[in-house]
Amino acid sequence: xxxxxxxxxxxxxxxxxxxxxxxxxxxxxxxxxxxxxxxxxxxxxxxxxxxxxxxxxxxxxxxxxxxxxxxxxxxxxxxxxxxxxxxxxxxxxxxxxxxxxxxxxxxxxxxxxxxxxxxxxxxxxxxxxxxxxxxxxxxxxxxxxxxxxxxxxxxxxxxxxxxxxxxxxxxxxxxxxxxxxxxxxxxxxxxxxxxxxxxxxxxxxxxxxxxxxxxxxxxxxxxxxxxxxxxxxxxxxxxxxxxxxxxxxxxxxxxxxxxxxxxxxxxxxxxxxxxxxxxxxxxxxxxxxxxxxxxxxxxxxxxxxx
Amino acid sequence: xxxxxxxxxxxxxxxxxxxxxxxxxxxxxxxxxxxxxxxxxxxxxxxxxxxxxxxxxxxxxxxxxxxxxxxxxxxxxxxxxxxxxxxxxxxxxxxxxxxxxxxxxxxxxxxxxxxxxxxxxxxxxxxxxxxxxxxxxxxxxxxxxxxxxxxxxxxxxxxxxxxxxxxxxxxxxxxxxxxxxxxxxxxxxxxxxxxxxxxxxxxxxxxxxxxxxxxxxxxxxxxxxxxxxxxxxxxxxxxxxxxxxxxxxxxxxxxxxxxxxxxxxxxxxxxxxxxxxxxxxxxxxxxxxxxxxxxxxxxxxxxxxxxxxxxxxxxxxxxxxxxxxxxxxxxxxxxxxxxxxxxxxxxxxxxxxxxxxxxxxxxxxxxxxxxxxxxxxxxxxxxxxxxxxxxxxxxxxxxxx
Amino acid sequence: xxxxxxxxxxxxxxxxxxxxxxxxxxxxxxxxxxxxxxxxxxxxxxxxxxxxxxxxxxxxxxxxxxxxxxxxxxxxxxxxxxxxxxxxxxxxxxxxxxxxxxxxxxxxxxxxxxxxxxxxxxxxxxxxx
Numbered sequence: 089x090x091x092x093x094x095x096x097x098x099x100x101x102x103x104x105x106x107x108x109x110x111x112x113x114x115x116x117x118x119x120x121x122x123x124x125x126x127x128x129x130x131x132x133x134x135x136x137x138x139x140x141x142x143x144x145x146x147x148x149x150x151x152x153x154x155x156x157x158x159x160x161x162x163x164x165x166x167x168x169x170x171x172x173x174x175x176x177x178x179x180x181x182x183x184x185x186x187x188x189x190x191x192x193x194x195x196x197x198x199x200x201x202x203x204x205x206x207x208x209x210x211x212x213x214x215x216x217x218x219x220x221x222x223x224x225x226x227x228x229x230x231x232x233x234x235x236x237x238x239x240x241x242x243x244x245x246x247x248x249x250x251x252x253x254x255x256x257x258x259x260x261x262x263x264x265x266x267x268x269x270x271x272x273x274x275x276x277x278x279x280x281x282x283x284x285x286x287x288x289x290x291x292x293x294x295x296x297x298x299x300x301x302x303x304x305x306x307x308x309x310x311x312x313x314x315x316x317x318x319x320x321x322x323x324x325x326x327x328x329x330x331x332x333x334x335x336x337x338x339x340x341x342x343x344x345x346x347x348x349x350x351x352x353x354x355x356x357x358x359x360x361x362x363x364x365x366x367x368x369x370x371x372x373x374x375x376x377x378x379x380x381x382x383x384x385x386x387x388x389x390x391x392x393x394x
Numbered sequence: 395x396x397x398x399x400x401x402x403x404x405x406x407x408x409x410x411x412x413x414x415x416x417x418x419x420x421x422x423x424x425x426x427x428x429x430x431x432x433x434x435x436x437x438x439x440x441x442x443x444x445x446x447x448x449x450x451x452x453x454x455x456x457x458x459x460x461x462x463x464x465x466x467x468x469x470x471x472x473x474x475x476x477x478x479x480x481x482x483x484x485x486x487x488x489x490x491x492x493x494x495x496x497x498x499x500x501x502x503x504x505x506x507x508x509x510x511x512x513x514x515x516x517x518x519x520x521x522x523x524x525x526x527x528x529x530x531x532x533x534x535x536x537x538x539x540x541x542x543x544x545x546x547x548x549x550x551x552x553x554x555x556x557x558x559x560x561x562x563x564x565x566x567x568x569x570x571x572x573x574x575x576x577x578x579x580x581x582x583x584x585x586x587x588x589x590x591x592x593x594x595x596x597x598x599x600x601x602x603x604x605x606x607x608x609x610x611x612x613x614x615x616x617x618x619x620x621x622x623x624x625x626x627x628x629x630x631x632x633x634x635x636x637x638x639x640x641x642x643x644x645x646x647x648x649x650x651x652x653x654x655x656x657x658x659x660x661x662x663x664x665x666x667x668x669x670x671x672x673x674x675x676x677x678x679x680x681x682x683x684x685x686x687x688x689x690x691x692x693x694x695x696x697x698x699x700x701x702x703x704x705x706x707x708x709x710x711x712x713x714x715x716x717x718x719x720x721x722x723x724x725x726x727x728x729x730x731x732x733x734x735x736x737x738x739x740x741x742x743x744x745x746x747x748x749x750x751x752x753x754x755x756x757x758x759x760x761x762x763x764x765x766x767x768x769x770x771x772x773x774x775x776x777x778x779x780x781x782x783x784x785x786x787x788x789x790x791x792x793x794x795x
Numbered sequence: 796x797x798x799x800x801x802x803x804x805x806x807x808x809x810x811x812x813x814x815x816x817x818x819x820x821x822x823x824x825x826x827x828x829x830x831x832x833x834x835x836x837x838x839x840x841x842x843x844x845x846x847x848x849x850x851x852x853x854x855x856x857x858x859x860x861x862x863x864x865x866x867x868x869x870x871x872x873x874x875x876x877x878x879x880x881x882x883x884x885x886x887x888x889x890x891x892x893x894x895x896x897x898x899x900x901x902x903x904x905x906x907x908x909x910x911x912x913x914x915x916x917x918x919x920x921x922x923x924x
Contacts, residue, residue: 126849128847263845266845267842267845270841270842270845270846270847270848271838271841271842271848273847273848273849274837274838274841274847274848274849275838288805288806291805291806291811292803292805292811292844292845292846292847293845293846293847294847295847295849295850311810312810312811312812312813312850312853315808315809315810316810372808373808373809374808375806375807375808376806377806
C-alpha cells in the first residue's frame, strides 16, 4: 500500500482512497493504487468486482464519490491536451464512431495525435486481417476490438489503459497483443494497465498484479514477489486444531470438506517458511490463478484484508 | 381464453400501450364528433371515415409490426406452444381493429362503404407493417444509410478543428458528408414538408371548399410539424443519447486531445448541437411565413407562426439539457417523442387561443402574465441545467445518482 | 543460441525469471553454451515469448552477478569465459538441492529406508553413464 505522504504525481497512474457508490451499493471501497512509469499492471477480478468502474475513474470519465486520481502528473478529471495526447484508452466494448469506416476513423483520429505511426497502423491492419473500407458497426466484436487496439497502439501513448482487451480476441491475436505490450514496455517505457480474466496472460507480461474483489483491493504486489512469498498450506483434519488461531502471515483460510484447512500464507521477502508449517501439512507454491481463486470471496472462506 | 390473454400480454404488456389505447379511443370519439358535425352541416361525411381510417391505420401498423416481431422472436426461441400464443394475439388485433370499429359504425348507421373501408384497414396495416420490417432490415445495408458516407474525410491525417471533431463524433446528421448525401437529406426534408399538403390538393378536389381549406391547413400544419421533427427534434434527440455511457462514444469525446477544456467544451458542444438545426428551423419559419403571405391569411396568423417557431427551441432546450444533466441517458425515440409531444401541446395552444380575448383588458394582462411565467420557467430550467453541466469537470463525465 | 530454446511456463508456481535463469544455468553448466557465445537480447526473448522485458533482464542480471554472463559492448550479453566462472562443486550442488529436498520429504512420507533410495539412485546413475 502507498504511504500517505507520498506525492501522487510522481507515479504515472495513481489513485488514493477511491470510493464509489451506485445508489446505496458500494462499488469501490478505499482503493489505493500507484503505478510507476514503465510498469505493466494486471487488474484481476470477478465480473462485477468494479474493474471497469475503477478504470473509468482512473481515466477521468467517472467522478468518484471520494478520493483523488492522478494521471501523468495531472488530476484525471482535468487532463490537459498534452496529457491526453499521451494517453491511450480502450473501453470494454468499443462502440464509438460506428458509422465511420475503419480507414476513415483511423485517419480522423490520427489528426489528433502528434506521435501517430501510420506504418504500424497499416501493418497491423494487414496482419490482423481487417478490411479497411468496412464500416465499424458492421465488424464483428473481435474485429472491432482489434481496430480499437490498433487505434491506441498507433498513437504511441506513454500510458496505455485497456479494459479487458483480450476478451474478444482469438489466442493468436491475444499473443500478438501481449507481445506488443511487452515490447513497448521495454523499448519506450510505456506504462500499461489492463484488466483481464485470463490470468495466464498476466503472468507472462505483467510486472505488477492487483486483485480486486467486491470493490476492495485484496492483493497488490509484483508478480515475481507474489509467487515467491505466497504459498498454500493444506492441513489434514487431525492437525487442524493446532491452527485454530490466526497464523503469522495468514491471508485467508478455508475449511475443506473433510474437515481439514486450506490456508494461504505470506512470508517476508527474505525469510523462509517456518518449520512448523512445513511439517504440519503440504506447503505448496501457487500459480496466480490458484492464488486468485483462493482469495476470492466464496461461501465458507474467511479472508483478512491487510 | 388463456391464449388470448397470453397473446395480448405478449404484444401489449407495457405501460405505454395503455396510453396509446386511450389515445385511440379518444381518436374514435373525436371522429364521431366530426361525423356528427359534418352530417348536420353538410350531409356528407366521408371525411370522418377518412380520419378514422387514418388513426386506425397508424395504430394498426404499429400493432401488426409488434405482432410480426413477436412471431419472429417466438420462432427463434423455439417455444413449444407458440402457435396458440400467436393465435391469441391475432384474435386480439382483429377484434380491436376490425370487429369493434365495424360493429360500432354499423350500430351508428354509417354508410356501408365507410364500414367496408374501416374493415379494410386491417389487411392494409398488415401489409404496411410487413413492408416496414423489410425496410428496417435493408436500411443499414444501403450505402448512404443514415446520411453517412463511407469516407467522410478524404484527406490524409491532418489536424482537425474542435468544432469539426465534435461534428464527426456526434455522427449523422451532424457529421460532414458528401454533397449527394446532403442533397438527399434536403429532398427528404422537403418531401416531409409538402407531402401532406400535396396529398390533400391531389385527392381533395371534389370536397366542399371550406372543408378543403380546413384539410389543406391541417395538412400544412402536419407537414410543418413533420419537418420540425426531422430537422430539429431528431438531431437533438440523437445527440443527447450520445451521453449514454454504454455506447462508449462519450469516452471518445472526452479523451481526444486538442479539444480544449471544461466550460469551453460545453459551449462548443451546445453550439454544434444546436447550430445547423437552428438554421433549419429559421428556414422553415421563413417558408411558413411565405406560405401564409401567399395564401393571404389574416395578420394574426403571422404572429402565431412566429410565436410557435420561437416556442420550439424554448420548449425543447430544457428537455435536452435536462437529459444531458441526468445520470442515465435515455433512448433516442423516447426523447424525440417527449420533445414532439411538448411542442405539439404548445403549438395547439398557440393556434387555438383566439385573439379576441386580448380585446378584454383583464384577460389580456392575465394572458401576458401567464405567458411570462411559462417563459421564465422554461428559460429558468434551461439555465439551471446548463449551470449543472458547466459545474462538471468536463461535460462528458458520467454521473451516477 | 536462439530465443526459441527457452521454455516458459507462465502457469507454473515458479516465477518466470527463475525459469529462465535456471535454464540458462543448466545450459552453461552442461557445456551446450560455450564461452563467448552470445545470448539472445532481452527484447528478442520478450518479443518471442510475450513476456515482460524486466523479467528477462532480471534473470540476466542475476546470472551476471553470479559471474556466468558478461556484458560486452556492442554484442549484448555473452557467456563468461571459463576462468571467471569456475563453478565449484558446491555451487553446482546447490542447483539440485530443491530436488533432494523434495526427494527426502517424499521418502519420509512414504516411510522408505534411506539405503534403498541410495541404491536405486546409484543404479540409475550407472545406467546414465
